[in-house]
Amino acid sequence: MKFTIKRSAFLKSLADVQRAISSRTTIPILTGIKIVANEEGLTLTGSDSDISIETFIPTTDEANALTIEKTGSIVLQARFFSEIVKKLPEENMEIEVLDHFQTLITSATASFTINGLDANNYPHLPVIDTNESFTLPVGLFKQVIGQTVIAISTHESRPILTGVNMVIENGKLLAVATDSHRLSQRVIPLETSEEQTSKKYNVIIPGKSLIELARTLDDNSSTIEMMVTENQVLFKTENMFFYSRLLEGYYPDTKRLIPDNSATEIEFNAVSLLGAIERASLLSHEGKNNVVKITINPDIVKISGNSPDVGNVQEDLDYLSVEGEPIELSFNPDYMKDALRTFGQTDIKIKFTSPVRPFILVPSENNQDFIQLITPVRTF
Numbered sequence: 001m002k003f004t005i006k007r008s009a010f011l012k013s014l015a016d017v018q019r020a021i022s023s024r025t026t027i028p029i030l031t032g033i034k035i036v037a038n039e040e041g042l043t044l045t046g047s048d049s050d051i052s053i054e055t056f057i058p059t060t061d062e063a064n065a066l067t068i069e070k071t072g073s074i075v076l077q078a079r080f081f082s083e084i085v086k087k088l089p090e091e092n093m094e095i096e097v098l099d100h101f102q103t104l105i106t107s108a109t110a111s112f113t114i115n116g117l118d119a120n121n122y123p124h125l126p127v128i129d130t131n132e133s134f135t136l137p138v139g140l141f142k143q144v145i146g147q148t149v150i151a152i153s154t155h156e157s158r159p160i161l162t163g164v165n166m167v168i169e170n171g172k173l174l175a176v177a178t179d180s181h182r183l184s185q186r187v188i189p190l191e192t193s194e195e196q197t198s199k200k201y202n203v204i205i206p207g208k209s210l211i212e213l214a215r216t217l218d219d220n221s222s223t224i225e226m227m228v229t230e231n232q233v234l235f236k237t238e239n240m241f242f243y244s245r246l247l248e249g250y251y252p253d254t255k256r257l258i259p260d261n262s263a264t265e266i267e268f269n270a271v272s273l274l275g276a277i278e279r280a281s282l283l284s285h286e287g288k289n290n291v292v293k294i295t296i297n298p299d300i301v302k303i304s305g306n307s308p309d310v311g312n313v314q315e316d317l318d319y320l321s322v323e324g325e326p327i328e329l330s331f332n333p334d335y336m337k338d339a340l341r342t343f344g345q346t347d348i349k350i351k352f353t354s355p356v357r358p359f360i361l362v363p364s365e366n367n368q369d370f371i372q373l374i375t376p377v378r379t380f
Contacts, residue, residue, distance in 0.1 A: 001072025002096040006065040013055040017046030020053040032075040052243040073119035126232045133225045145214045147342040152207035153179035163204040165251040183373040209244035262351035264324035270343040281333035286310040292333040329355040329376045339372035
């Protein structure tokens, strides 16, 4: 194998596939990147057996300055190889596989020879044996990921909660995540065929996979294809395949957690409320109990925090409207900050039912398609 390429084009694909590579894998060859050169271009693959990412660099794109002199394949140690490519002195680089899988990397007067592995021993990628696919707008899908992964569980005691449950039916995609203390749910419309509209697809995708997927998605791509099989999901863009295993099991029924009615409703600007909670949490983080209290009366709304070791904080809040009964409850400010950041600059409504029942945050307008739910902290 021998090829020359523009280093910046190579580094972009290299960085994408490296997201799938873990140093903790029990299969030594998976600490490497597989490179395959053929007449059409270069294919780079990285995998940790849970996530696999494959990118393609075509010879037809002149911006890549890719010339394949000799076809072939090799697996190179990811950590060393990417550091070498980053530090090469010139924009153009050449890679050539010599005898016994030794690989020569040259750029200007610098040359490295590193040991490679036989690409034939690299595990095969999952086979996605379905013709059915869903087309998603990249920008909107990245937004859905960002809004839901904040609520996944980080504890392995309930593995199913470390994923995002995605349900496709009736021309809509519903994404929901919960760690049992908070919940995030987003619904977006989907373009589906008549046959797909009559079916229901229900999968649980690991949150880690979705976070890495969002990082690899290029905003220049307008759409992404999603294909689902029994235990794998594949996301396809023009020059990238992103595979992830699915979590097995049944996701809890989260519909019953979302209250249907409320006793108190208050409207805020999300950015303004976020600033106030960030200030209140400066002291709550120093105390043993990381809680902040909100008190809502018809004429005044305030948040407060008391950390006996450090001091206390109190702030009157600017709000847009309030209706319903007076209420006072405590919450984890970190959960609230995470939730508020997902709304951006919009105005939001917070709906309370009681001091001990979960409350929800929704956009002031179109409040059916996006819900954040937080469970209060009992302080008595």
